[in-house]
Amino acid sequence: MPQIVETFAVETQGIGRVDFTKTVERSTSNVATSPLRQTSVWTSASYVLPVGPYPWYYIAVWPLPQENGTWAYPASTIMETYNNVAVSITKNALVGAALVRFASLADYYILNIAEYFPRLFGYGKVVINLTTGISTRPGSVYGLLFGFWTGGITERVTINVHGLVWDLTPPWMT
Amino acid sequence: MPIVETYPVVVEGIGRVDYSNAVEITTEPVITSWQNVFTFSELVAPIPAGGSLAVNMPIPSDLVVIIYDYFASIPANRLIRLVVAMVDPAGPVITVLDELAYQTVSIHLLRGKTFVGSIRYTLYNYAATPETGMRIGAAGIYTTEDQFTLHISP
Numbered sequence A: 001m002p003q004i005v006e007t008f009a010v011e012t013q014g015i016g017r018v019d020f021t022k023t024v025e026r027s028t029s030n031v032a033t034s035p036l037r038q039t040s041v042w043t044s045a046s047y048v049l050p051v052g053p054y055p056w057y058y059i060a061v062w063p064l065p066q067e068n069g070t071w072a073y074p075a076s077t078i079m080e081t082y083n084n085v086a087v088s089i090t091k092n093a094l095v096g097a098a099l100v101r102f103a104s105l106a107d108y109y110i111l112n113i114a115e116y117f118p119r120l121f122g123y124g125k126v127v128i129n130l131t132t133g134i135s136t137r138p139g140s141v142y143g144l145l146f147g148f149w150t151g152g153i154t155e156r157v158t159i160n161v162h163g164l165v166w167d168l169t170p171p172w173m174t
Numbered sequence B: 001m002p003i004v005e006t007y008p009v010v011v012e013g014i015g016r017v018d019y020s021n022a023v024e025i026t027t028e029p030v031i032t033s034w035q036n037v038f039t040f041s042e043l044v045a046p047i048p049a050g051g052s053l054a055v056n057m058p059i060p061s062d063l064v065v066i067i068y069d070y071f072a073s074i075p076a077n078r079l080i081r082l083v084v085a086m087v088d089p090a091g092p093v094i095t096v097l098d099e100l101a102y103q104t105v106s107i108h109l110l111r112g113k114t115f116v117g118s119i120r121y122t123l124y125n126y127a128a129t130p131e132t133g134m135r136i137g138a139a140g141i142y143t144t145e146d147q148f149t150l151h152i153s154p
Helices: A021-027 A105-109
Strands: A005-012 A038-050 A056-061 A078-089 A094-102 A113-123 A125-135 A141-149 A154-168 B003-010 B037-044 B052-058 B063-073 B079-087 B093-102 B104-115 B118-125 B134-144
Touching: A038 A056, A078 A094, A078 A141, A094 A105, A094 A125, A105 A141, A113 A141, A113 B037, A113 B063, A113 B104, A113 B134, A125 A154, A125 B037, A125 B063, A125 B104, A125 B134, A141 A154, B037 B052, B037 B063, B052 B134, B063 B079, B063 B118, B079 B104, B118 B134
Parallel strands: none
Antiparallel strands: A005 B003, A038 A154, A056 A141, A078 A125, A078 A154, A094 A113, A094 A141, A113 A125, B037 B134, B052 B118, B063 B104, B063 B134, B079 B093, B079 B118, B093 B104
16 A cells, blocks of 8 residues: 655644644544553552551552662652552541652651642542543652541551553653 | 644555554653643631532633542531532633532543633532531643644644
8 A cells, every 4th residue: 555645744832842732633532542652550559557546647658660670769750640549448437548749758758748639538448530640740759648537456458559651751741 | 933843644544544653652642741730639628517618729821721530528428519610700600510429529521621710619518517627629631722722734
């Protein structure tokens, strides 16, 4: 089949940000996700934790992939996007949870939260669905803040964070 | 002053222009940089017994916010109501969502709603005591008015 080559003009706007939307608008379907550029990522854990006397709070953080192949808590330019956050407990007790961002590792050590993403309460579990997702910012540490209001002593707790990991973030997105 | 780049795009198949060869990185709509992510989280309190409280989330003047997720939650299993409205300083207040639920209102739209100006959350408390623990939230994306407005190059 012969190949036809078209040429388009693409305007650059702002600083370091190429705006392709004007010329490719017709072809951008919102289901056109290339499997080669995305991979599922998750944190799934289950613990038996002290949960009382109430309220009892925890912050769980997880290491993130670095450009050199190692893992560390501060995000690199390898971006993760979190779409689903869930906390559950083996009791129909009040649970609160939020995804949070620390501006740096030092801020995490002193528990200085820079940003709270939507916080929810529930009985037995909390599920936070984020349609467009929360993307990691280079240098920041991401964690799950969760707490319980129960008269129990210890309970089994499960946490789940699901999303996508992208290879190196395009430079205009860093 | 815009800089203009040109690049070739290969056509494959029948009746289907495949732009993916040249623009594959940029046509990925799920990649949202932290710079484009809009989130809002706030404690709204106290909401008087049997009353309501409204909160405006301002949007910077040159930006458009597209919100997919709407949240309101209290630390008790009581009835609450969330009303979300578009507030345009030059126009009417238009209700976008109005939902009742026990403890948590959590709404997820496959196609986000677009807001310019500001977003108003009105929270209702049906209990006989003031509500002091109402958390509200929103999540979506920022874009610029220029990008939001449809442009088709000749």
